Amino acid sequence: MNVLGIDFTFFAVSDMQKSLVFYRDVLGVPLAGLAHEGKWAEFQISPGTLALGEGDFFTQPGGGMVAFAVEDAKAAVEELEQAGIKLQSSLDESPVCYFAVVEDPDGNRVIIHQRKDKTVG
Numbered sequence: 001m002n003v004l005g006i007d008f009t010f011f012a013v014s015d016m017q018k019s020l021v022f023y024r025d026v027l028g029v030p031l032a033g034l035a036h037e038g039k040w041a042e043f044q045i046s047p048g049t050l051a052l053g054e055g056d057f058f059t060q061p062g063g064g065m066v067a068f069a070v071e072d073a074k075a076a077v078e079e080l081e082q083a084g085i086k087l088q089s090s091l092d093e094s095p096v097c098y099f100a101v102v103e104d105p106d107g108n109r110v111i112i113h114q115r116k117d118k119t120v121g
Contacts, residue, residue, distance in 0.1 A: 008042070008049035009066040011108045016041060016054040018105040023050070026083050027068070027110070047121050065109040069121070073098035073114035080112070 013019040016038060023029045023043055032044040043050040050066060070076040077091045077100045088101040088109060098114045 006048050008051045009064065010051045010053065011064045011066075011104070011106070013052050013054050013104070013106045013108075015105060016052065019052050019054075022104045023052070026080070026085060029068070065111065067099075067111035067113040070112055070114050073100065073112055076100075076112050076114075 011019075020031065020041060023041075024031045029043040029045055029050065032042045032049070034041050039054045041052045043052075045068065074091060077087065080102055081087065085102050088103055091098060091100045093099075096116055098116070100112045102110050102112065104110060
């Protein structure tokens with residue numbers, strides 16, 4: 001087997017409408033489409049896809065994590081705080097990046113991430 005990359009990151013959610021508001025409206029991730037009577041959503045985040053699923057077919061909510069690359073982590077964190085999003089961890093720094101963690105409406109962790117070398121992916 002030769003793994004070529006990540007096709008999509010999946011989160012199970014309990015309320016698709018709340019999740020759409022969080023990802024599309026608060027974080028500004030472009031919604032690519034809805035399927036299965038609104039129980040499946042896909043967000044195009046080049047070079048990958050974030051998929052959300054609601055309902056008994058999917059696993060229990062709250063178990064995933066994804067890192068979203070941003071141009072300016074400090075500005076992104078300030079924007080999230082102004083939108084009333086509580087940080088799970090404040091803006092921090094490693095030798096290679098800046099990052100903070102927030103949660104979506106189901107407790108899925110989202111890392112706001114900026115590499116110091118400005119690369120993505």
